Amino acid sequence: MWWIIASASAFASVAWLLLLREQRRVRADGLELSPEPATPGADVPSMCVIVPVRNAAPALQRCVSALLAQDHPGLSIVIVDDRSDDDTAAVAGALARDHDRVSTVRIDAVPPGWLGKSHALWAGSQSTVAEWLLFVDDDCVLHPAAARTAVAEATRRSADLLSLWPRHDGRTLWERLLIPLCGGIIAIWFARDQGRGDGGFANGQFLLIRRDAYARIGGHRSVRSALIEDVALAARAREFGLISFVGSGRALLSVRMYDGLRSTFDGWSRIFIGALNNPAKLLASVLWLLFGSLLPYIALPVLLACLVSQGGLHASQTVALALALLHLALQVTVSVRFWGMGGCDRRALWGYPLAVVIVTAMLVRALYVLLVSRRVRWRATMYTIDGRARIVPRA
Numbered sequence: 001m002w003w004i005i006a007s008a009s010a011f012a013s014v015a016w017l018l019l020l021r022e023q024r025r026v027r028a029d030g031l032e033l034s035p036e037p038a039t040p041g042a043d044v045p046s047m048c049v050i051v052p053v054r055n056a057a058p059a060l061q062r063c064v065s066a067l068l069a070q071d072h073p074g075l076s077i078v079i080v081d082d083r084s085d086d087d088t089a090a091v092a093g094a095l096a097r098d099h100d101r102v103s104t105v106r107i108d109a110v111p112p113g114w115l116g117k118s119h120a121l122w123a124g125s126q127s128t129v130a131e132w133l134l135f136v137d138d139d140c141v142l143h144p145a146a147a148r149t150a151v152a153e154a155t156r157r158s159a160d161l162l163s164l165w166p167r168h169d170g171r172t173l174w175e176r177l178l179i180p181l182c183g184g185i186i187a188i189w190f191a192r193d194q195g196r197g198d199g200g201f202a203n204g205q206f207l208l209i210r211r212d213a214y215a216r217i218g219g220h221r222s223v224r225s226a227l228i229e230d231v232a233l234a235a236r237a238r239e240f241g242l243i244s245f246v247g248s249g250r251a252l253l254s255v256r257m258y259d260g261l262r263s264t265f266d267g268w269s270r271i272f273i274g275a276l277n278n279p280a281k282l283l284a285s286v287l288w289l290l291f292g293s294l295l296p297y298i299a300l301p302v303l304l305a306c307l308v309s310q311g312g313l314h315a316s317q318t319v320a321l322a323l324a325l326l327h328l329a330l331q332v333t334v335s336v337r338f339w340g341m342g343g344c345d346r347r348a349l350w351g352y353p354l355a356v357v358i359v360t361a362m363l364v365r366a367l368y369v370l371l372v373s374r375r376v377r378w379r380a381t382m383y384t385i386d387g388r389a390r391i392v393p394r395a
Contacts (some may be wrong), residue, residue, distance in 0.1 A: 002316035005299050009323035012292040016330035019188070023337050031247035032341075033153055033164065035145035038071055045131040047072055047147060050124035052080045052117050054379045056138040057087040063138050064095050064102065072147040078127055080105045082120040082379075103127065112393035116381055117204075118229040122220040125211075133214055135207045139256050140166065142206075146252040150208050153245070160213035160242040161234065163202035164249025167343035174261040176348040180339050181355045182268045182362070185285050186275055187338070190231075190246075200238040201246055204230030205255050213242050225390040227376060227383070228274025250343040265362055270376055272366040277389035282367040289360045296328040297353045 049067050053060055060079070067077050079092040081104060089106065096102045105127055110119045121135055132151060136142070143149075154162040168183070170176040190201035207230055217236045226232035237244055258264040276282055303321045307313055313321060332349070339346045348355075369376060369385075374392075376383050384392045 002314070002320040005295070006316065006320040006323045008291050008295055009299070009320065009327040012295065013323065013327045013330055015288075015292060016327070016334050019334050020330065020337075023334065023341070032251070033149055033247055033249050034251050035143055036149045036152055038145070038148065044073060044148065045151060046074045046076075047132040047134055047151065048076045048078060048128035048130035049134045049136060049147070050078045050080060050121060050128075051136055051138055052082055052120035052124065053084065053088055053092070053138045054082040054116070054120075055084050055086045055088055057084075057091045059138045060088060060091050061095070063136070063140055066140075066142045066144075067136075067147075068099060068101065069144045070142065070147045071144050072151070075101065075147060076128060076130060077102045078105060078124045079103070080107065080120040080124040082107045082116050083110070110381075113391055114224045115227060115229060115383070115391055116379060118220040118224050118226070121229065122224070125214065125219055129211075131211055133209050133211055135204060135209075136253075137205045137255065140205055141169075141254050143252045146206075146249070149252060150206075150249075153247075154208060154210075157245050158243055159245040160210050161202060161237050161244040162208040163204075163230070163234070163244070163246045164206040164252060165203055165247070165342065166205055166253045166255040167250035169254040169256040170345065170348075171256065172260055173348070173351075174264055175256070175258060176345045177351045177355045178261075178264050178268070178358055179257060180342055180344040180348070181352075181359050182264075182271070183342065184335075184338055185272070185289075185359065185363075188288075189276065189281065189285075200231075200235045200244075202230045202234035202237075202244070203246070204228075204233075206249060206253055207233070209237075213237070216240060217242065225392075226274065227277070227378075227385060227389040227391065228271060231275050248341060250341070254343075261358075265358070265365075266377075268359075269362045269365045269369070270378055272363055273369055273376060273385070274389045276366070277370070279367060279371055279387075282363055282370065286360055286363045286367070289356050289363070293331060293356045294353060294360075296324045296331065297356075299324045300328065 081089050081092055092104045096104050105123050107120055110116050125133055150162055168179055217240050222236055223229050223232035258267050335349055374385050376385055386392055
């Protein structure tokens with residue numbers, strides 16, 4: 001048994017070393033954007049920010065206020081109210097009346113086969129002729145230079161699509177404990193797309209795309225049945241040979257996705273279903289968390305107990321102990337760096353084993369939904385999906 005544990009720790013240590021190297025590449029390649037100073041008299045392209053909302057009245061005011069503070073001249077904002085039944089329509093209407101740059105689109109029904117958010121984004125895109133489209137979630141708060149910096153970076157890289165990872169604005173223990181690890185699972189699968197011109201990943205919380213490129217790939221209409229529209233849109237962009245860039249925007253925007261254990265669990269289970277959309281990937285993620293992350297927290301206490309009770313360790317136990325310590329050291333190093341890259345509270349790493357158990361449960365639930373139930377609830381709407389996490393139209 002101890003040789004098996006030693007082998008698992010050795011394999012995991014190699015994997016953590018590769019992740020550490022990938023982190024260094026991200027930093028070395030300049031994939032973290034910082035606010036750029038404005039250039040007086042610079043010619044900047046037109047941009048429209050599209051914000052899809054549903055029952056998001058409390059967050060909408062803060063999000064749009066940050067958008068109105070952008071120093072990108074000629075920026076317009078479209079709020080797409082997707083079937084809200086709270087005060088969202090009133091808040092959006094007041095913002096449109098008070099600010100000429102803000103307009104609203106109201107959606108009362110979603111066509112069969114469409115995810116509600118994709119339909120809202122598509123509807124918003126049809127209401128503007130701006131050169132650049134910036135899709136942001138209602139829980140995003142942007143730095144005043146975010147829009148201009150993003151366009152400048154996309155122009156420098158000749159990118160058609162630019163997407164940024166935000167800083168996580170977690171306020172409860174569960175948010176700080178779970179969301180960075182959830183993001184880490186996604187990052188592992190899509191790490192090779194970070195900063196690559198032919199990448200197939202995007203983060204819908206901040207997704208900037210040239211209007212002509214958006215039209216060329218068919219926009220959100222082309223991914224209308226995808227449960228997670230951003231990854232599907234990026235994959236579509238790759239198919240058409242568009243140039244993409246994904247980087248860190250922790251200095252440019254912050255996001256608070258969920259506000260507690262239940263909402264985090266439900267929300268990230270859905271994200272895992274749609275982003276990974278493959279039972280093999282979900283199962284591999286479960287195995288990675290159990291053997292790649294949780295193993296040293298189980299093996300080390302047991303080995304230390306053996307050391308005390310036996311007065312020493314056998315050869316296999318000694319090897320297992322050494323490799324488990326290496327495994328833990330590399331894991332902690334990578335995790336501390338990753339938490340820092342996302343602007344997350346590193347103090348939450350003390351609860352890392354608990355986070356691993358809960359995120360594993362999320363992945364198991366996602367696997368069950370994809371293989372068995374095929375039903376997902378999102379923003380008060382229940383969707384039936386197929387085995388690749390695509391919306392199945394109601395009969």
